[in-house]
Amino acid sequence: MGRALYCGVDVGASATKLVLADGAGEVFARAVRPSGVDYAATARACLAEALATAGATEADLVRTVATGYGRGNVPFADATLTEIHCHGLGAHHFVPGAITVVDIGGQDNKVIRLDEAGGRVDFRMNRKCAAGTGAFLEEIALRLDLPLGDLDGLARAASGSVRLSSFCTVFAKTEILTHLRRGAKVSDIVRGAFASVVQRVIEMDPLEGRIVLTGGVAAHHPTIAAILAERTGREVTVPPYPQFTGALGAAIGAARGPGGQ
Amino acid sequence: MPADGKPALIKKIRSAGPMRELMGAYFRELDEASKTGSAKVAWCTSVGPAELLRSFGFRVYFPENHGALLGSSRLAPDLIPAANAVGYSPEICSYLTSDVGSYLRKLTPLTKAFGMAGPPKPDILVYNTNQCRDVQDWFAFYQREFKVPMIGIETPRSIGDITKDHLDGLVGQHRALVPTLERVSGTRFDIDRLRETVKCSHDCTLGWKKVLRAAEHVPSPLTFADGTIHMGPAVVLRGDPRAVSYYESLVAELEERKAAGVGAVDGERWRFYWDGMPVWGKLREHTELFSSRRACIVASTYCNSWIFEGLAEEDPFTGMARAYTELFIVRSEEFKQRYLEGMVRDYGIHGIVYHDAKTCPNNSNDRYGLHVRLTRSLGVPHVVIHGDLNDLRLYSEEQADTQFEALIEQLESKAV
Numbered sequence: 108m109g110r111a112l113y114c115g116v117d118v119g120a121s122a123t124k125l126v127l128a129d130g131a132g133e134v135f136a137r138a139v140r141p142s143g144v145d146y147a148a149t150a151r152a153c154l155a156e157a158l159a160t161a162g163a164t165e166a167d168l169v170r171t172v173a174t175g176y177g178r179g180n181v182p183f184a185d186a187t188l189t190e191i192h193c194h195g196l197g198a199h200h201f202v203p204g205a206i207t208v209v210d211i212g213g214q215d216n217k218v219i220r221l222d223e224a225g226g227r228v229d230f231r232m233n234r235k236c237a238a239g240t241g242a243f244l245e246e247i248a249l250r251l252d253l254p255l256g257d258l259d260g261l262a263r264a265a266s267g268s269v270r271l272s273s274f275c276t277v278f279a280k281t282e283i284l285t286h287l288r289r290g291a292k293v294s295d296i297v298r299g300a301f302a303s304v305v306q307r308v309i310e311m312d313p314l315e316g317r318i319v320l321t322g323g324v325a326a327h328h329p330t331i332a333a334i335l336a337e338r339t340g341r342e343v344t345v346p347p348y349p350q351f352t353g354a355l356g357a358a359i360g361a362a363r364g365p366g367g368q
Numbered sequence: 369m370p371a372d373g374k375p376a377l378i379k380k381i382r383s384a385g386p387m388r389e390l391m392g393a394y395f396r397e398l399d400e401a402s403k404t405g406s407a408k409v410a411w412c413t414s415v416g417p418a419e420l421l422r423s424f425g426f427r428v429y430f431p432e433n434h435g436a437l438l439g440s441s442r443l444a445p446d447l448i449p450a451a452n453a454v455g456y457s458p459e460i461c462s463y464l465t466s467d468v469g470s471y472l473r474k475l476t477p478l479t480k481a482f483g484m485a486g487p488p489k490p491d492i493l494v495y496n497t498n499q500c501r502d503v504q505d506w507f508a509f510y511q512r513e514f515k516v517p518m519i520g521i522e523t524p525r526s527i528g529d530i531t532k533d534h535l536d537g538l539v540g541q542h543r544a545l546v547p548t549l550e551r552v553s554g555t556r557f558d559i560d561r562l563r564e565t566v567k568c569s570h571d572c573t574l575g576w577k578k579v580l581r582a583a584e585h586v587p588s589p590l591t592f593a594d595g596t597i598h599m600g601p602a603v604v605l606r607g608d609p610r611a612v613s614y615y616e617s618l619v620a621e622l623e624e625r626k627a628a629g630v631g632a633v634d635g636e637r638w639r640f641y642w643d644g645m646p647v648w649g650k651l652r653e654h655t656e657l658f659s660s661r662r663a664c665i666v667a668s669t670y671c672n673s674w675i676f677e678g679l680a681e682e683d684p685f686t687g688m689a690r691a692y693t694e695l696f697i698v699r700s701e702e703f704k705q706r707y708l709e710g711m712v713r714d715y716g717i718h719g720i721v722y723h724d725a726k727t728c729p730n731n732s733n734d735r736y737g738l739h740v741r742l743t744r745s746l747g748v749p750h751v752v753i754h755g756d757l758n759d760l761r762l763y764s765e766e767q768a769d770t771q772f773e774a775l776i777e778q779l780e781s782k783a784v
């Protein structure tokens with residue numbers, strides 16, 4: 108086809124996301140799979156799927172950048188960049204200007220502050236603990252015996268919010284037992300769990316300026332964005348396909364050439 | 369250059385050989401004293417009154433040095449649970465828990481390194497709580513085990529300016545140790561011997577300071593990891609003339625590197641400051657990661673903690689009281705901020721890494737907002753990594769590495 112495509116692949120702790128884009132960041136294909144145990148094979152499978160979607164071949168790939176925890180395990184990548192860098196690039200692509208990027212991932216959270224030009228001012232990562240991450244919500248769904256996909260609808264429809272005060276995922280599950288025993292509504296517990304995720308993020312940083320929320324949790328549970336806006340009193344923008352923000356940032360980094368800055 | 373043709377990520381310092389011999393001699397002397405009774409053995413905290421002990425002829429052993437060996441040999445994570453099982457919380461100093469675990473499990477890196485069955489048996493335990501309270505509880509365990517006297521100095525903490533009142537109290541506490549030390553050592557106190565030892569320790573401090581200050585040079589001739597290795601004599605042999613000669617030769621080697629423009633990191637581009645304890649079991653990986661990105665950790669609070677400029681032979685007690693109280697760890701947040709600002713300027717630092725060690729709040733300087741205030745005052749970016757000195761169960765490698773890399777990316781993108 109002779110198209111110049113840039114590939115960004117984000118090998119996260121839970122899911123691998125891949126994006127094919129042109130030099131201006133316009134996306135032609137996306138693919139996502141559970142990262143599994145063989146990161147290289149998963150990344151390859153995502154690439155094959157995305158190439159098929161885009162009607163392209165490997166010969167069309169100009170450069171590939173890998174990001175995420177498994178960034179060192181992508182054999183077809185020309186370079187790697189951290190997910191902190193890529194989430195910044197991806198978010199700034201959709202929301203140009205000075206922004207605060209909040210990425211809620213499967214296993215960790217990041218806050219990345221960017222200036223007008225998209226240059227990074229600073230960043231924070233959560234402590235090494237699943238509190239406030241996607242893994243926390245998975246555990247809560249398990250405890251409540253609900254499919255993960257049902258959480259958002261329940262949280263949105265909730266009339267109240269049960270306060271979960273524990274930092275620890277395991278303790279929060281025990282806390283839920285107490286609430287259930289006392290007759291709390293499941294929907295209120297789910298909304299409380301969402302609020303607890305937001306609370307963990309608010310504890311990381313004062314979150315100034317315009318907030319852009321990225322990551323898989325925002326994709327699957329959009330109500331989190333509403334709660335974040337409510338709790339911070341700030342505008343919260345969720346870019347299209349928030350789960351792919353890091354992969355898109357990697358593709359943009361790839362288009363910028365070696366260094367990806 | 370190694371066989372694969374790639375430049376080495378870690379460059380050996382030649383003096384490492386003589387240093388190992390010196391440390392070997394030190395441990396052999398301790399072992400011999402312990403086995404034969406040829407000299408009395410005192411256990412001392414790492415910033416305790418070592419000069420006073422040496423002046424009585426004690427061989428001085430430092431359990432914290434053993435703690436660091438347990439960390440760097442990665443034995444600690446297997447030994448800590450043994451201490452936890454007898455009631456020592458996994459939340460307290462992991463030097464303490466790994467050392468107590470080592471005692472309980474009869475497993476020590478001293479066996480492989482120096483052929484010792486275990487640490488030397490103490491005749492007396494001497495602490496200074498200038499660094500933390502854990503050292504007192506740590507020594508108390510051995511007091512109960514070995515039924516030997518434990519004496520010490522309780523230093524006030526979070527001090528801003530050091531006043532005469534502080535010093536008077538501490539001089540009194542130092543003097544109060546003398547009768548017990550005379551009794552246990554069987555030697556009368558001799559002020560001239562103390563002066564001599566204090567002078568020798570001060571000379572060692574000056575040498576060690578020159579070593580660390582050599583890193584002000586661009587490129588730096590040594591890394592943080594080199595510092596942690598070569599500080600051995602400054603910790604365990606201060607007051608012994610061999611430490612003084614050792615640092616003379618090390619300084620000469622570093623001056624050679626400086627003159628030849630040889631940096632510890634090839635193509636050094638970024639200069640970092642490390643605040644807090646090393647993650648002992650990961651020090652090598654950290655050095656390689658930074659080095660591969662042309663970054664060098666050139667200075668640290670940790671290595672500078674064994675500089676005792678206050679030592680003074682003309683007034684040895686006041687000098688010891690001052691030297692062991694002016695240390696960073698003993699001081700107020702305001703002092704710490706001024707100190708770090710000075711280091712950032714002196715060493716031309718581009719970024720700061722704060723290691724928040726779960727089990728050592730005393731060396732985790734991000735807990736009261738100092739890191740945020742400092743970045744605001746200097747505009748130098750930082751990262752905080754959460755981990756531990758010895759307990760690798762508390763350390764997430766991926767998260768730390770991602771933060772290191774992201775900080776370097778941030779500097780690189782600004783430099784484009």
Ligand code: SF4
Nearest residue numbers: 461499500502728730
């Ligand atoms: S200062 Fe920290 S590492 Fe050192 S003995 Fe005290 S608690 Fe342990």
